[in-house]
Amino acid sequence: MTTPLSDEFRAAAQRSRAAARSLRTLTADEKNRALAVIAEQLDRDGEQIAAANAEDLARAQQQGTAAGLLDRLTLTQDRLDEIVEAIAVVRDLPDPIGEVIRGYRLPNGLSVEQIRVPMGVVGMIYEARPNVTVDAATLCLKSGNAALLRGSASAANTNAALVATMRRALMSESMSADSIQLVPGTGHETVDELIGARGLVDVVIPRGGAELINRVVTGASVPVIETGVGNCHIYVDAAANLDQAVAIVVNAKTQRPSVCNAAETLLVHRAVSDEFLAKVSVALADHDVTLHADEEATAAVAGSGVEAVPVTDADWAAEYYSFDLAVGVVDSVDQAINHIQRWSSGHTEAILSDSATTVQHFLAAVDSAAIAVNASTRFTDGGELGFGAEIGISTQKLHARGPMALPELTTTTFVITGNGHIRS
Amino acid sequence: MTTPLSDEFRAAAQRSRAAARSLRTLTADEKNRALAVIAEQLDRDGEQIAAANAEDLARAQQQGTAAGLLDRLTLTQDRLDEIVEAIAVVRDLPDPIGEVIRGYRLPNGLSVEQIRVPMGVVGMIYEARPNVTVDAATLCLKSGNAALLRGSASAANTNAALVATMRRALMSESMSADSIQLVPGTGHETVDELIGARGLVDVVIPRGGAELINRVVTGASVPVIETGVGNCHIYVDAAANLDQAVAIVVNAKTQRPSVCNAAETLLVHRAVSDEFLAKVSVALADHDVTLHADEEATAAVAGSGVEAVPVTDADWAAEYYSFDLAVGVVDSVDQAINHIQRWSSGHTEAILSDSATTVQHFLAAVDSAAIAVNASTRFTDGGELGFGAEIGISTQKLHARGPMALPELTTTTFVITGNGHIRS
Numbered sequence: 001m002t003t004p005l006s007d008e009f010r011a012a013a014q015r016s017r018a019a020a021r022s023l024r025t026l027t028a029d030e031k032n033r034a035l036a037v038i039a040e041q042l043d044r045d046g047e048q049i050a051a052a053n054a055e056d057l058a059r060a061q062q063q064g065t066a067a068g069l070l071d072r073l074t075l076t077q078d079r080l081d082e083i084v085e086a087i088a089v090v091r092d093l094p095d096p097i098g099e100v101i102r103g104y105r106l107p108n109g110l111s112v113e114q115i116r117v118p119m120g121v122v123g124m125i126y127e128a129r130p131n132v133t134v135d136a137a138t139l140c141l142k143s144g145n146a147a148l149l150r151g152s153a154s155a156a157n158t159n160a161a162l163v164a165t166m167r168r169a170l171m172s173e174s175m176s177a178d179s180i181q182l183v184p185g186t187g188h189e190t191v192d193e194l195i196g197a198r199g200l201v202d203v204v205i206p207r208g209g210a211e212l213i214n215r216v217v218t219g220a221s222v223p224v225i226e227t228g229v230g231n232c233h234i235y236v237d238a239a240a241n242l243d244q245a246v247a248i249v250v251n252a253k254t255q256r257p258s259v260c261n262a263a264e265t266l267l268v269h270r271a272v273s274d275e276f277l278a279k280v281s282v283a284l285a286d287h288d289v290t291l292h293a294d295e296e297a298t299a300a301v302a303g304s305g306v307e308a309v310p311v312t313d314a315d316w317a318a319e320y321y322s323f324d325l326a327v328g329v330v331d332s333v334d335q336a337i338n339h340i341q342r343w344s345s346g347h348t349e350a351i352l353s354d355s356a357t358t359v360q361h362f363l364a365a366v367d368s369a370a371i372a373v374n375a376s377t378r379f380t381d382g383g384e385l386g387f388g389a390e391i392g393i394s395t396q397k398l399h400a401r402g403p404m405a406l407p408e409l410t411t412t413t414f415v416i417t418g419n420g421h422i423r424s
Numbered sequence: 425m426t427t428p429l430s431d432e433f434r435a436a437a438q439r440s441r442a443a444a445r446s447l448r449t450l451t452a453d454e455k456n457r458a459l460a461v462i463a464e465q466l467d468r469d470g471e472q473i474a475a476a477n478a479e480d481l482a483r484a485q486q487q488g489t490a491a492g493l494l495d496r497l498t499l500t501q502d503r504l505d506e507i508v509e510a511i512a513v514v515r516d517l518p519d520p521i522g523e524v525i526r527g528y529r530l531p532n533g534l535s536v537e538q539i540r541v542p543m544g545v546v547g548m549i550y551e552a553r554p555n556v557t558v559d560a561a562t563l564c565l566k567s568g569n570a571a572l573l574r575g576s577a578s579a580a581n582t583n584a585a586l587v588a589t590m591r592r593a594l595m596s597e598s599m600s601a602d603s604i605q606l607v608p609g610t611g612h613e614t615v616d617e618l619i620g621a622r623g624l625v626d627v628v629i630p631r632g633g634a635e636l637i638n639r640v641v642t643g644a645s646v647p648v649i650e651t652g653v654g655n656c657h658i659y660v661d662a663a664a665n666l667d668q669a670v671a672i673v674v675n676a677k678t679q680r681p682s683v684c685n686a687a688e689t690l691l692v693h694r695a696v697s698d699e700f701l702a703k704v705s706v707a708l709a710d711h712d713v714t715l716h717a718d719e720e721a722t723a724a725v726a727g728s729g730v731e732a733v734p735v736t737d738a739d740w741a742a743e744y745y746s747f748d749l750a751v752g753v754v755d756s757v758d759q760a761i762n763h764i765q766r767w768s769s770g771h772t773e774a775i776l777s778d779s780a781t782t783v784q785h786f787l788a789a790v791d792s793a794a795i796a797v798n799a800s801t802r803f804t805d806g807g808e809l810g811f812g813a814e815i816g817i818s819t820q821k822l823h824a825r826g827p828m829a830l831p832e833l834t835t836t837t838f839v840i841t842g843n844g845h846i847r848s
Contacts, residue, residue, distance in 0.1 A: 021765065025788045106810055110799060119821050120791065198642075202821050218622070218645045223822040244844035251846035341445065363839060364449045367544065375534060375842030384847065385838070386530055397543050397626050397835035398647040399823040411821035414809070415787060418799030420668035422675035423808065 005200075008184040009193040013148065013200035016121045019178035020146040024118055026175075028095035031142055034173050038138065039087040041169035045161070046080055052161035053130070060154055072128045073155055083134045086389070090138045093388045096406045097144045111417045116410040118144030120202040123194045124391075125150045125216060127208040130158045137166055137180045139391050143409040146179050148201060150194050153186035195220035202411075207392050210319070225399060225408075227392035230260035230347035231319045232377040235336040235362070237353030238271035244374065245352045246280045251376045252350065254287040258321045260393060261348050261380040265316065265326040267336045273329045274300045281306040289323045296329040316343045333358050337365045344368060347395050348380040369395055369402040429624075432608040433617040437572065437624035440545045443602035444570040448542055450599075452519035455566055458597050462562065463511040465593035469585070470504055476585035477554070484578055496552040497579055507558045510813070514562045517812045520830045521568045535841045540834040542568030544626035547618045548815075549574045549640060551632040554582045561590055561604045563815050567833040570603050572625060574618050577610035619644035626835075629828075631816050634743070649823060649832075651816035654684030654771035655743045656801040659760040659786070661777030662695035668798065669776045670704045676774065676801045678711040682745045684817060685772050685804040689740065689750040691760045697753040698724045705730040713747045720753040740767045757782050761789045768792060771819050772804040793819055793826040 005013070023031075042049070053075040060070055102114040122145045124136045133151055140147035151159040159182060167177035183190045195204050198221040205225045206216040217226050234252060236245045252263035268276055277297055281304035284291070291301060291308040292315040298308050308327075315326040316339070330336045333351075340349055350372040351362045359373055370380040380402060382390025387405035394400040400408040429437070447455075466473070477499040484494055526538040546569045548560045557575055564571035575583040583606060591601035607614045615636075619628050622645040629649045630640040641650050658676060660669045676687035692700055701721055705728035708715070715725060715732040716739040722732050732751075739750040740763070754760045757775075764773055774796040775786045783797055794804040804826060806814025811829035818824040824832040 021789070021791075024791065104810070106808075110803060112809055114826075117791065221642045223648075223820060225822070241844065247844060247846050255847055363837075365445070367445075367448065367541065368837065370838040370840060373839065373841040375840055375845040376847050378847040379534060379840050379842075379845070380838065384530075385536055385840075386528070396647060398649070401835050402538075402838045411825050413787075413792060414794040414804065414826045415797065416794060416799055416803050416809075417797040418803075420665065420671065421799040421803070422671050423679055423800050423802040 005193050005197060006184075009190070009197070010200070012181055012184050013121065013197050015178040016146040016148045016181055017200060019176040020118065020120045022176050023141070023144045023146060023179055026144065028097075031095065031144070032091045034141060034170060034175055035087055035091040035138055037173050038166050038169040039084045041165050041172075042080065042084050042087075042134070042162070045165040046077065049075065049080065049158065049161045049165065050077070052157040055157045056155055065154070069128055069154070073130070073158075075130050075158055079131065083131050086135060087138050090142050090389050093142065093406055095142065096410050101412060108421065109419065110421055113415045114412050115415055116407065117413050119409055119411050121146045121148055121200065122409060123148045123150065123197070123201045123204040123222065125191055125194060125204065125206045125208070125212065127152045127212070128154055130155050130162060132207065133159045133162045134166070135389070136391060137163070139389055139406060139409060141179060143406045145409055146181070148181050148183060148194065150183045150190055151186075156186045191215070192219065195222050195224070198222050205392055225392070225394050225404070226396040227394055228260045229319060229345050229395055230262070231265065231317065231343060231345040232261060232263050232348045232350070233265045233267060233340050233344060234263050234350040234352065234377065235330075235333070235340075236266065236268045236272065236276055237333060237351060237355060237358055238269040239355040239358060240272065240276070240352040241354060241374075242272060242276050242279060245276060246283050248350065248352060248374075248376050249280050250283045250287065252378055253284065253289060253325050254323065255378055257323055260319075261378050262321070263325065263350070263377050264318060264320050265328070265343070267328050267330050267339055268297070269333070269336075270296075270329050270331055273297065277301050277327070278304060284325065287323060289325055291325055291327050293327040294329060297327040300329075319345065333362055337362065340366055340368075345395060347393070348372060348377045350375065350377050369393070429617050429621060430608075433614070433621070434624070436605055436608050437545065437621050439602040440570040440572045440605055441624060443600040444542065444544045446600050447565070447568045447570060447603055450568065452521075455519065455568070456515045458565060458594060458599055459511055459515040459562055461597055462590050462593040463508045465589050465596075466504065466508050466511075466558070466586070469589040470501065473499065473504065473582065473585045473589065474501070476581040479581045480579055489578070493552055493578070497554070497582075499554050499582055503555065507555050510555075510559060511562050514566050514813050517566065517830055519566065520834050525836060532845065533843065534845055537839045538836050539839055540831065541837050543833055543835050545570045545572055545624065546833060547572045547574065547621070547625045547628040547646065549615055549618060549628065549630045549632070549636065551576045551636070552579055554579050554586060556631065557583045557586045558590070559813070560815060561587070563813055563830065563833060565603060567830045569833055570605070572605050572607060572618065574607045574614055575610075580610045615639070616643065619646050619648070622646050629816055649816070649818050649828070650820040651818055652684045653743060653769050653819055654686070655689065655741065655767060655769040656685060656687050656772045656774070657689045657691060657764050657768055658687050658774040658776065658801065659754075659757070659764070660690065660692045660696065660700055661757060661775060661779060661782055662693040663779035663782060664696065664700070664776040665778060665798075666696060666700050666703060669700060670707055672774065672776060672798075672800050673704050674707045674711065677708065677713060677749050678747065679802055681747055684743070685801050686745070687749065687774070687801050688742060688744050689752070689767070691752050691754050691763055692721070693757070693760075694720075694753050694755055697721065701725050701751070702728060708749065711747060713749055715749055715751050717751040718753060721751040724753070743769065757786055761786065764790055764792075769819060771817070772796060772801045774799065774801050793817070
């Protein structure tokens with residue numbers, strides 16, 4: 001079950017561990033200075049990075065890569081500028097390390113403090129977009145962790161150039177370059193090595209499609225934070241403000257359908273379903289949304305110009321990431337809750353209702369990372385919630401749930417201070 | 425790699441999930457009332473429970489079980505009384521559910537609250553001691569979780585009687601009996617089912633020896649909280665108060681050597697090693713402790729009456745859980761830190777020193793769940809730290825680290841409340 005680690009991988013992971021030890025004791029000023037130098041160096045090395053990216057793009061084009069993937073792979077000067085600007089945001093965030101989460105004095109005089117400390121070595125597994133390389137590395141650095149990165153083979157040259165630049169910056173500050181490393185190689189076995197490196201890697205965060213996440217979660221002996229798969233629901237209650245509801249459904253479905261916090265299923269209370277569905281379907285038709293609708297919903301949207309096909313169980317389960325929306329009519333908030341309990345991936349659900357009692361009931365019963373009340377599902381995002389940055393959105397219950405930023409990249413140590421105290 | 429679930433196990437886990445849904449919405453008063461009724465029922469069913477325990481003991485004796493294990497298996501009236509008293513302590517703890525961990529208003533007017541909610545279904549895998557059955561079930565109930573318990577085969581009758589009593593109490597309160605269940609069967613395959621029940625079980629907490637923990641951690645697809653293995657170190661600095669240090673070392677090694685927070689290795693700064701080791705070895709000889717000592721330490725303890733044998737790498741790695749102690753002399757605090765980084769299991773280390781600078785340096789560099797400063801390692805314990813209860817001591821970095829009680833059995837939901845807010 002466990003992949004044996006290659007000598008090369010083991011050596012790299014051990015260098016990461018050594019770097020992590022030196023990162024533990026850095027001050028916030030030292031880490032911020034390193035981040036500033038990294039930003040400057042990325043600016044300075046723009047041409048080399050662009051050349052490396054051009055190589056990746058040329059190879060991808062030769063291989064007939066789809067346009068969407070090519071776009072994600074492309075690192076324009078504007079995108080590099082955004083990456084550099086994002087580093088300034090990370091630099092300005094408060095350092096999580098050293099924060100006292102709990103602190104108290106026991107009756108026997110022992111003083112107890114639970115203090116945030118770095119995780120150690122953070123492994124990241126991600127797909128084409130090269131900005132993740134810099135985002136992950138700088139968030140890890142700010143939180144005192146060594147980053148061991150496994151990007152996609154399609155971005156290998158770009159990632160190598162970005163990491164080489166960041167390492168050069170660290171060395172110019174006399175800091176360990178191994179604070180930021182790519183795993184050796186880009187083959188599939190490197191994923192297995194990273195998730196099997198128990199004792200060398202402290203946590204692995206996969207960012208990507210359901211297939212990657214599933215492979216990591218079932219194969220890992222290193223602790224994992226599962227991220228980002230979202231089958232998000234919107235429930236429009238009998239007591240909803242229907243004009244607001246139209247705007248929210250359109251926003252949640254169409255503003256950026258390819259992301260995990262976009263809405264995939266709409267459930268409407270029967271008391272308002274005819275009126276609401278007639279309205280919202282006109283608006284959705286403008287965005288060329290296809291509805292996958294149950295019988296009642298299909299009848300209600302007739303004549304609106306929206307395309308409607310019969311809904312199946314596969315639709316209720318789907319994370320479309322496209323201009324498709326499953327639609328059903330329900331008898332009650334409880335039926336909506338039951339539907340969500342059966343089909344949701346536990347990312348984000350929205351309830352649109354002016355009834356405080358109904359909202360309260362929905363909040364108590366629904367078990368998801370985030371619940372939006374009279375707001376779009378699209379707000380489940382580290383940037384939108386004011387975290388200043390995001391390393392991913394956890395859809396598991398352990399350690400972190402929902403958008404993750406710096407505190408989620410830390411663990412804690414209890415410091416128990418006495419004066420010769422022994423236990424009786 | 426993943427064990428297929430038996431129909432019986434799957435059905436049981438689904439009943440746990442259904443029970444978990446009803447537990448989510450209970451008030452603290454309702455849960456406390458159930459705990460009170462459970463305590464009363466355990467009191468009332470004492471004879472049946474004793475009879476079941478007698479069966480387990482008779483079978484264990486027939487099988488030639490060792491005296492220590494027989495003792496752990498034995499449920500005397502006094503021990504049952506202690507179990508019942510412990511429920512009152514859990515009842516008096518604050519309900520973690522509903523606690524607002526973070527709450528703020530965003531510039532756009534959205535209100536954000538991160539609220540503690542139950543995990544859902546908590547799987548526990550543990551060994552002989554029957555008190556864990558009640559401790560785990562009541563801590564899960566108080567935190568709104570369904571408990572799916574897998575005790576050892578040797579305690580099967582006792583555990584069945586305890587669980588039957590607790591379920592009877594829940595039914596008398598019209599609460600779901602499936603809030604507390606044993607997995608069907610006691611064979612080895614039930615461990616594999618529990619750790620492979622991804623999507624049915626939200627977290628598994630193994631409590632037991634290194635072999636069990638390792639099996640769970642490497643085989644699980646359900647998220648795991650690793651607990652309880654401890655190779656704890658004490659470093660006696662050049663600036664230590666040596667009389668205090670003698671008392672602390674004797675306490676940490678001998679007060680209860682069979683537990684994970686007992687000390688296993690003693691490292692002494694060369695500046696005080698002759699004087700300190702001469703003193704401490706006399707005290708340890710009184711407790712029949714065997715030292716596994718390096719050359720210098722061996723020379724220093726000569727004539728004290730303590731038994732000393734040469735130390736090996738196996739000793740530095742050992743969690744003895746016995747009256748054995750590995751002892752080494754070091755040149756500096758940094759040499760002690762390096763030794764700890766190499767050999768520690770990351771549970772608890774102690775530094776005994778009156779130098780604030782040295783303590784600070786040790787705290788910054790050592791990466792363990794707990795660090796005791798001028799105190800015994802034995803304080804790393806939920807009860808001692810004032811948590812009122814303990815479900816285990818986490819030795820992993822994800823989710824919880826160190827002693828775990830009610831808050832560690834919860835996750836969170838972000839509630840994002842707007843007034844028709846959409847994302848632009």
